[in-house]
Amino acid sequence: MTKLSPEEFQAGQILLIDKPLTWSSFQAVNKVKYALIKNLGLPKKFKIGHAGTLDPLASGLLIICTGKFTKRISELQGQIKEYTGTITVGGTTPSYDLETEINQTFPTEHITNELIHETTKQFIGEIDQFPPIFSALKKDGKRLYEHARAGEEVEIASRKVEISEFEITRIQLPEIDFRVVCSKGTYIRSLAFDFGKALNSGAHLTALRRTKIGEFSVENAIEPLAFEKIYNPNFKEAE
Secondary structure, eight states, X not given: OOOOOHHXXXXXXXXXXXXXXXXXXXXXXXXXXXXXXXXXXXXXXOXXXXXXXXXXXXXXXXXXXEGXXXXXXXXHHTSOEEEEEEEEESEEOTXXXXXXXXXXXXXXXXXXXXXXXXXXXXXXXXEEEOOOSSSSOEETTEEHHHHHHTTOOOOOOOEEEEEEEEEEEXXXXXXXXXXXXXOXXXXXXXXXXXXXXXXXXXEEEEEEEEEEETTEEGGGOBOHHHHHHHHOTTOOOOO
């Protein structure tokens, strides 16, 4: 990655960051922002933001916009996205992923490779999807996950999303690896949950990586600590 000047960051840049597992998107943006303010002398109110949240339990491409390019965030958020990951069949969790414990188990003996590949066809095109109760969407002024953690039941409306590709890349039951290309607003956790139901079983998401947003690929991205190293001559890896 080429080292840029303060003026270039103020004028506007699109930074491709490979967000590590367990990091929040906010942490990744803060790491980049702090590195630029501390080492390039950019003002504390320097404009910077990301174009699409990634859960802490997901890794991969996070687009960060700086300076005048922060005006392009909504445009970038609307781009088609590609993910790879792992669905584990035989059990569901309230969060549809590993954030919560398995709350129900299901049979898997009937699941064949043929059934798995056939079932993906049900999810191609425009589908109705319910967001997970453990999500940051707001209902009655509170995040859905706040309602969930308080044990409150809320009615969640479905939404239309588009799945243009749903490819199975490995089957080693109970694990099923996949690649998905989808529209803005698609919850891969919900896709995993619904896929389990369609298999007459149950499932939850156990790994997720965002690989593309529009024309941007994670192959061209840099991890936050590697970014900091470029701009901080005294950078030392934490032991």
